[in-house]
Amino acid sequence: MEKFFNAVKPGTREARLGAEVDPGRLPRHIAVIMDGNGRWAKRRRLPRVAGHRSGIRPVRETIETCAQLGVEYLTLFAFSLENWKRPRIEVETLWQLLRHAIVEELPELQRNGVRLQVIGRIEQLPEAVQRDLDRAMVETSTNRGMQLTIALNYGGRAEIVDAVNAALERGRRVSEVEFAGYLYTAGMPDPDLLIRTSGEMRVSNFLLWQIAYAEIWVTEKYWPDFRRADLVQAIVDYQKRERRFGGVAEAESEEVAAAQR
Numbered sequence: 001m002e003k004f005f006n007a008v009k010p011g012t013r014e015a016r017l018g019a020e021v022d023p024g025r026l027p028r029h030i031a032v033i034m035d036g037n038g039r040w041a042k043r044r045r046l047p048r049v050a051g052h053r054s055g056i057r058p059v060r061e062t063i064e065t066c067a068q069l070g071v072e073y074l075t076l077f078a079f080s081l082e083n084w085k086r087p088r089i090e091v092e093t094l095w096q097l098l099r100h101a102i103v104e105e106l107p108e109l110q111r112n113g114v115r116l117q118v119i120g121r122i123e124q125l126p127e128a129v130q131r132d133l134d135r136a137m138v139e140t141s142t143n144r145g146m147q148l149t150i151a152l153n154y155g156g157r158a159e160i161v162d163a164v165n166a167a168l169e170r171g172r173r174v175s176e177v178e179f180a181g182y183l184y185t186a187g188m189p190d191p192d193l194l195i196r197t198s199g200e201m202r203v204s205n206f207l208l209w210q211i212a213y214a215e216i217w218v219t220e221k222y223w224p225d226f227r228r229a230d231l232v233q234a235i236v237d238y239q240k241r242e243r244r245f246g247g248v249a250e251a252e253s254e255e256v257a258a259a260q261r
């Protein structure tokens with residue numbers, strides 16, 4: 001967390017919130033549904049693509065802050081399988097923005113020791129996008145800091161179907177743990193914290209298998225307005241929650257044990 005405190009101005013909301021974070025209980029994996037770019041633009045009477053453009057700053061801040069705090073995995077939902085239904089100009093602008101962001105942000109990813117990964121049906125993306133992604137993944141592959149995963153052309157149900165088919169090809173029955181090894185996220189821990197912007201209380205086909213026990217944190221803010229302090233607030237709130245994974249609280253289980261003695 002030292003890197004975080006070196007980067008924030010003392011006395012600001014983010015610095016105050018940062019002081020509340022317990023560095024020993026950080027979420028290992030944070031997943032984010034970045035929602036509300038279109039509404040942000042509409043409210044300002046701007047074209048939808050202006051919302052996506054303004055969505056780059058919070059992407060950069062979120063990556064940087066998670067890396068500085070010591071979060072191990074960050075997964076961002078950037079393009080769903082269903083997003084192809086949007087107007088062609090919007091879809092094309094999204095790919096342009098993504099390509100531009102990858103090239104522009106690569107030095108910053110390297111400086112922060114971030115390793116880039118992608119999940120989704122990547123082979124269906126425009127070839128130029130695949131090329132830029134491949135290059136950035138190769139160049140960051142030996143970084144030992146946070147793993148940044150971008151979900152592109154991603155759908156949670158499609159991921160499960162792809163995993164089932166991969167398991168069937170091997171012709172064998174699988175356990176839950178083995179099944180997870182067939183998902184796009186094989187080898188990654190499940191998200192501990194799922195953040196969603198723009199106030200919608202939905203999971204929108206994102207990491208359906210993996211978020212079984214994730215804590216969900218929703219803000220009313222649209223994604224372009226999401227700031228470093230909001231991210232730290234989400235972590236502070238997460239640390240106040242009690243995760244029971246279907247069991248009982250520690251104090252209660254002590255009570256039960258005492259009653260049985």
Ligand code: FPP
Pocket residue numbers: 034035036037038039040052055056059076077078079083097098101102150223
């Ligand atoms: C949701 O807002 C946002 C998206 C579908 C795209 C997110 C993409 C970016 C922030 C830019 C590029 C990403 C990276 C990783 C560099 P919406 O358009 O669904 O908003 P609405 O629900 O208000 O219409």
